[in-house]
Amino acid sequence: MRSRGRSGTTRLAAVVFGLVGAVVWAQSASTPTPTPVPSEPSAAVSPTPGTAAAGAAEKAAELPKCGDCHTDTVAAFASNPHNRPSKKGQRADPEEACSLCHGDGTKHIESGGDATLIQTFHGAEGAEMCLSCHDKNDEHASFAVGFHANSPAVNCLSCHSVHGSVKTEQSLLARTPGELCQTCHNGISAAFRNKPYVHRLDRGGMTCLDCHSPHDRRGHSVKLTREGDLACLNCHSELRGPFVFDHVTGSAGDCLSCHEAHGSNNPKMLQWANVSQLCLSCHSKTGGPATAGGQPPSFHDLTLPRYRNCTSCHVAVHGSNLSPALLK
């Protein structure tokens, strides 16, 4: 049997953090900090102070507006979160709002709509523009080092669309969460569509995002309740306890010790088709190292139907305040 003590862990942690600290110190001293700035198109014109600016404004006033060509896009932008009123309580002029992300469009307009003369956003490089404002980093999420961190394979624009989001979704999602997640996680998505005992995904508003945090860090994709339990208890709160006679949840395992969250071929989304098999997986004393879970006494005759489903008697399998054997 292998064992790793706490002191070993602490020493290892100290060494790792020490090395990283040294690297960072050295890097900070020698290298300027990179700031994600979208690459400007060559034709983009920077604002010019003074009379030159006044001249440019006069010239711009004579040009067509963005909405003259992109009529639907500009009209729809009125209710876009990026068009929320400024701190002065004023809504930005739609034309100004466009230039905040797309840069000065004068050359683009003058050319009659040359797409190379306006800033557009594609792939990871384009998504860096999003991160220049939305570089979230908190207790759970991190857009920089999370498992969906901006990369060529998956980036902000893989799931979000500023001008083409689905009306029934929040956060400017390009498609429904189920459709988006399916793009890469198609096996899991298929389980929800096919298996007979599933959470009702994309029906009645339940989505992958109820249990998963797409911007979270690696190894932390499952959301927790505020009390630190699995997200299951956000809905199934009557199973939270505390119970005088606890069962698996909160002691040694969790909901997923018995249940398949993504859908199951077994009733109650259990891991085993036969209830007694599930229970006896832990409640068997066959030797080896001591484990939690007692052995049922001999009157539990599995050849009789009434004993094949342990929950015929042990109804309070999630925990009980009344019965040590979870009978009520």
Add this chain to the structure above:
Amino acid sequence: MKSAVRPPLLASLLFAASALPAAGQQPLPEFELGYRFVDVSGNEQMYRTQINDRPGVLLRMLAWDAAGPMDGIFDYAHLDASDIGAGPAGMLRLTAGQANTYRLSFTWRRTNFYSALPAFANPFLDDGIVPGQHTYNRVRNIYDATLEIFPNKKFTPILGYTRNVFVGPGQTTYHVSENEFALDQDVHSVDEEYRIGLRFDLSWIRGAVIQGRRRYRFEETDTLKPGGNGGNVSFPILGRDVTADGIDRTTQNKINTPVTSVWVAGQPVSRVKLVGSYVRADASGEATSLEADSGSFVSFQIARFFAGLNDGITSKADTDYWRGSVRADVNLAPNIDFTGGWTERSRTLEGQALISSLYLDTSTFGQVPLGDLLRAVQENTSLERDDRTLDTSVNARWLGCFSVNAGWSQTHQDVEFNGEGAEELVDQPGEEFTRTVNTYGAGVTWSSMGWTVGADYRRDDGNRPILRTDFSDRDRYKFRASYAWKDLVRVGGTWRESRADNNDIPEIAYETRVREVAGDLEVGPIGKILTLRFSAGEFRVDRDILIRVPQDFSIVPQAQNEIGHTWEGGLHVAWKKLALDGSFLWMGNQGSIPFTANRVRVRAEYDVGHNVGVAGEWLRDQYGEDPAFDQAGLLADYNANRYGIFVHWKP
């Protein structure tokens, strides 16, 4: 059962409408409203357990985005809803606010919970009696509201409220007197949380402090089901029929939990971000139960026959939970980050139950009357669990066409069970278990010219089990490839496999292998007019473990097997005023529960006006278990058709 469909919907709509003095400037909401018919043959209970689409009026969707007048209640609002009306689940969300004054988020979700399975907890299945004895038909309504005041300022006060109401009837069983009796059950559970907090953003340091108070109230009443006097045991015990004339039990549970959560994130130097968090939740619960039973009973525990039981139980359970974490994100080089963190969790449970049982008119097994017998038992339980996790990883998210990650984490777990109640769980009270799991992993993704190819591998190495199903070794593999070319072709496939075992402990010999392979193909040969979709998949589960059979204490292997295949196809046609979606799905499973499922989805929508479409839909679900299957077999089969007609308003 009461339905709470109207209040949240109306409240949200009234709120939105109240802020529309200049309604003429606002876009109208898009919605789809109609009626659904349901036709089920076969086992309707099974259909309701798995699908549960109900007939009736259905608001399929509602979406409304508004930029309100500057002098109204809000500057912006987003309202969306889906599947409100005929079950099984519906949802409504509202987000509204004024840019620098407030932001209100409100969600309401309603879900029907229905379960009436033929085989689950049903000792009479062999006699062809369905459904089983454990059924329920309940409704859950969850309301959640959060109000942020001055959302874009340095300091943002936050108020929140969540209410989760779970009510409805069911049927359960109760083991008393060496027999199980079916009980009608009624559950009423209300879980509320009030929150007040402050979020701050001082540029160099950000965070939030939230204090919540959770209040949980639960009441359950159980009464002997009419006709259930004989229970599940039809034969005499010690020469005496065990029957119940009446069983009545009322249980109440009250739990109060103050919850404190704090997180702080800062950037002390340009390349380093630090995050710390702390959560504490101390729950204190009290439960009472009163029970009165009458009939002809027997108890081996007190070695007597008896004619009635008055049971009173008071119990108390307290938990102290806290979790703390610190984390550093370090930018080593452009697009290359190191992250390292430490998380510690601790949970203690103290429980006490005083069980007072008055057995009425007792007699010995030799029929000698002994009068009433009072038996009082005090049960104490305690539990301590600590988890400590150290994790580090390096993430190079953008190295040309590649992104690469690698990481290591170690989790150490201590669990100790104490008190008399621990006898159910461990050999000896006070027994302590420790477990350490090391996880190593790496992944690489390449993406270029429409191609994305990725691979991930994780290995977990555990030193000893706490539960028998805890692994010693676990390997997880994931491969993914996809290709997309404009809107014409998108093809993708994944292969995921997880192998876990503790084969180094031959007395347990637990081994499980789960494999999922799936592929999708989407083709758009005529622009956006026609899209064709095909999917195929296979999943396989093989799970083995040694168990000790209770009746003869022999050790035998047991296995769970699933071998499933799926085929799916579908098309989408958008041509002039017509939009047509159709799909079929076939799934077959072999193994522990052999079954097949056929599903058809057809929906056609035709625009009858500039803003109005009429949609019709047909959904078909066929479920059939193998007739030779020794659990439910043909008793579980159903064929369900749903037909719907909807009006789609599209402003």
